[in-house]
Amino acid sequence: MDADLKPLRAQIDALDRQLLDLLNQRAKLAQQIGEHKQRLDMPVFRPEREREVIAKVQQANTGPLHGTGIAAIWREIMSACRALEARQQIAFLGPEGTYSEQAARQFFGSSCAFLPCADLDEVFRSQLSGASAYAVVAIENSTEGAVARTLDLLLAHPVLISGEISLAIHHNLLRKRPGTDGIRAVLAHPQALAQCRQWLDAHLPAIERRAVASNAEGARLAAQDETLAAIAGEQAASQYLLHIAAARIQDEAQNRTRFVVLGTQTPQPTGHDRTSLILSVPNRAGAVFEMLKPLAEHGVSMSRFESRPARSGAWEYFYYIDLEGHQDDPPVRQALDELRRACAFFKNLGSYPIWQE
């Protein structure tokens, strides 16, 4: 009975008052930091500091709260404190309800303005023009590989990567009513259709698969027509008031997407950082081997190696390389100096903290 809960709830109420006082004390300190940053024209958002804050509270945590819960709470606390320093806009690939929006909200917390953009080009433009302080774009999926348009735009524009976030992606079949009877077409982004191929082959083999600009766009259309189903996340289900006709239909249970955060600053080293580069070498025997030599010589690990055609017609490629470490760490700095000298093309997209759940 609720009456039995009364004394415990009274204790929670008293603690909440204390928490509120403490949070407001914390917010006042963030405001003072904000004034200082404004005087010195320093960036408000400091991902390396936020990472440190979360690591410290997780280390101090004796439970029963879990580390992931602690991280989520502190991300929101810092988002609210950050908003007192400056309210920033974050661009992402819309419409509302996409995984990109989920990544943007998880990374920056909810005390920001979020701008859904029509396509990836517009997401980049919004950040480059300064209309948005940051942008969040998908770069690779563990099942389907690289997001080609993102790679091309990273090459074409003068952008810096200020952070990353990796999300577990659970696809669901969404529609206006429960069950799969009467579905005429399944709508989703081509990547999501590909990630659910086996499930669709087994459960809806004769049904049309229609590629649309985003999963959320598919969900929006499915909300208007009973004969359409969409593949999308739970966020899209609640956004467009759809039923989950089948849950977790992706072929790989461990399906994840990595997103990068585009900004104007390179965060300071945290000891757990990644550096992203785009390189190119002439098309001759041994050139790629030579290109990678400085990394081996300085003991720098490579966590990703991806190639895209250079469209020169000469079988030349751009190589997208992620290194472990920060560009200010001496071994990485030395390797970068040598790569800069040796490569026909060298672009440093910057160093940023590795995402921590």
Ligand SMILES: O=C(O)C(=O)C[C@]1(C(=O)O)C=C[C@@H](O)C=C1
């Ligand atoms: O330490 C800072 O630079 C702050 O502005 C404070 C704070 C926080 O709330 O802890 C807020 C925003 C920054 O991104 C980092 C941390």
